[in-house]
Amino acid sequence: MQGSILAGRYHIIKHLGGGGFGQTYLAEDKRRSGNLRCVVKQLKPQFTDPQTLSIARRLFKTETESLHQLGTHSQIPELLDHFEENQEFYLVQELIDGRDLSKEIIPGQRLSESEVMAILHEIIEILVFVQQHKVIHRDIKPTNLMRRNSDRKIFLIDFGAVKQITTQIVNTTGQIPPTIGIGTGGYMPAEQNNGHPNFSSDIYAVGMTGIEWLTGILPHELPKDANGEIVWRDRARVSDGFANILNKMVRYHFRDRYQSAAEVLQALNNLRRVRPPTTVISSPNLLTLMSNWTREHIIGLLGVSLAAIFGVAAFFTPEIRKMLGLEGADNLASYDNTAKGIKIKYPDNWTKQEESNAITQEVVQFISPKESEGDKFQERLIVTVEPTTNNKTLDEYTKLSKQEILNLDKNAKIDKEEESTLAGKNGYRVVYTTKEGNEEFKKLNVWTMKNDKAYLITYEAEAGKYEQFLPVVEKMIKSLEVQDTK
Structure with missing residues (x-):
């Protein structure tokens, strides 16, 4: 094949690989400027009788239409061309300059939880798009995940659906039997x-890939219990929240797994929201500090004590209010995001950080000023807009969100929950506490739904300062406006 020209334009440079389903080649397109390099996949039906070829042509047309739609995603190779030549079928796809993750993450190597979570976020986001187009990949594994050199983005390649073209066997009635087991053992x-894949089958493969990276053990080498469930938790350092998500992704029976990639994405987003800050600095023991204090320190302490006596009055002075970020409650700026259809007011002395994260769906964060150089955690308010699946009602979304809070953070404890309003619509409010080491944090989640989207406001604070900033936060929550988006 090397050196030959297909369809009068694709010059085959070298063989890249292949197997029973067909062969893959690196080629140059002689009709494109600069002889654009591309990937040519050759698909050979097992039988070439007229009836089988007719079915293969129909399947090829259907699957290439699907691949063309999928190729519109920025992290799936674009389908450039397809054709039939000498009773063989060819796909021409965009060449991704990079290497697959099996070469980047070798067997035996363990990745940290944060590294694995970041990669799975990216894969699941692509899979949400794939499932929106009613496609099952059938062969997700490290070798089919390419990291592009130019920007380090991960691409999902080699969709197994087109492999049906080369494996169809027509029975005596001219009908096509159920799909054979296309895929890779372990994943x-x-x-x-058994030939009956569904959306959760791809979710299983992604979960097993994540477990492989956490444990450094290939999937087929991991033991199973009497119920067929994968035993891996004792072989990895991972939080309960992330482990629970992975366990649900790889349950033996598909009905026990997440039923769509969108559900996995929502679980990962919720884990991101409930996870407490990791930048907390432990405070020195007070007695240790006092042993090193000078006369000036002691006098200063007396001054602080006297100030505490008059603290109520001092707290409301403009200087103190400004230092604590409360002065902004009287000086509100306006944030307007027309793309997401939201408006909200925020204190003008708080820092605004716009987000552009397709995974967490966060739109913007507003962060309070540092009170002092020793301020360990700056209170913040986060606005999230995320699409919902299956036309979820507010009650369904509320039930799922509350479950995720408790399931994904073993330290979470719901203190208060009630019906509420947000942006003039019915909503729900949950206040809960969580811990990171010896530090306690308090969070408020308020959400509503409109136009198949969930609008969520999250307020995060150290437990001891939660009430201090709550008046400002309530003004921000009350100011939220949700508009119709195209």
Whole structure:
């Protein structure tokens, strides 16, 4: 094949690999400026009788239409061309200059939880798009995940759906039997091995890939319990929240797994929201500090004590209010995001950080000023806009969100919950506490739904300062406006 020209334009440079389903080649397109390099996949039907070829042509047309739609995603190779030549079928796809993750993350190497979570976030976001187009990949594994050199983005390649073209066997009635078990052992769940894949089959494969990176053990080498469930938790350093998500992704029976990538994404987003800050600095013991104090320190302490006596009056002076970020409650700036259809007011002395994260769906954060150089955690308010699935009602979204808070953070304790309003619509409010080491944090989540989207405001503070900033936060929450988006 090397050196040959296909369809009068694709010059085959070298063989890249292949197997029973076909061969893959690096080629140059002689009709494109600069002889654009591309990937040519050759698909050979097992049988070439007229009836089988007719079915193969129909499947090829259907699957290439699907691949063309998928290729509109920025992290799926674009389908450039497809054709039939000498009773063989060819796909021409965008060449991704990079290397697959099996070469980047070698067996035996363990990645940290944060590294694995970041990669899985990226994969799941792509898979949400794939499932929106009613496609099952069937063969997600490290070798089918490419990291592009130019920007380090991960690409999902080699969709197994087109492999059906090369494996169809027509029975005596001219009908096509159920799909054979296309996939790779260890990453492929039981129902897919039996020829009945569904959306959760791809979720299983992603979960097993994540477990492989956390444990450094190939999936087929991990033991299973009497119920067929993967035993891996004792072989990795991972939080309960993330482990619970992975366990649900790889449950033996598909009905026990997440039923869509969108559900996995929501669980990961919720884990991101409930996870307490990791930048807390432990405070020195007070007696240790006092042993090193000078006369000036002691006098200063007396001054602080006297100030505490008159603290109520001092607290409301303009200087103190400004230092604590409360003065901004009287001086509100306006944030307007027309793309997301939201408006909200915030204290003009708080820092605004716009987000552009397709994974967490966060839109913007507002962060309080530092009270002093020793301020360990700056209180913040986060606005999130995320699409919902299956036309969820407010009650359904509320139930799921409350479950995720408790399931993903073993330290979470709901202190108060009640019906509420947000942006003039019915909503729900949950206040809960959580811990990071010896530090306690308090969070407020308020959400509502409109136009198949959930609008969520999250307020995060150290437990001891939660009430201090609550008046400002309540003004911000009350100011939120949600508009119709295209």
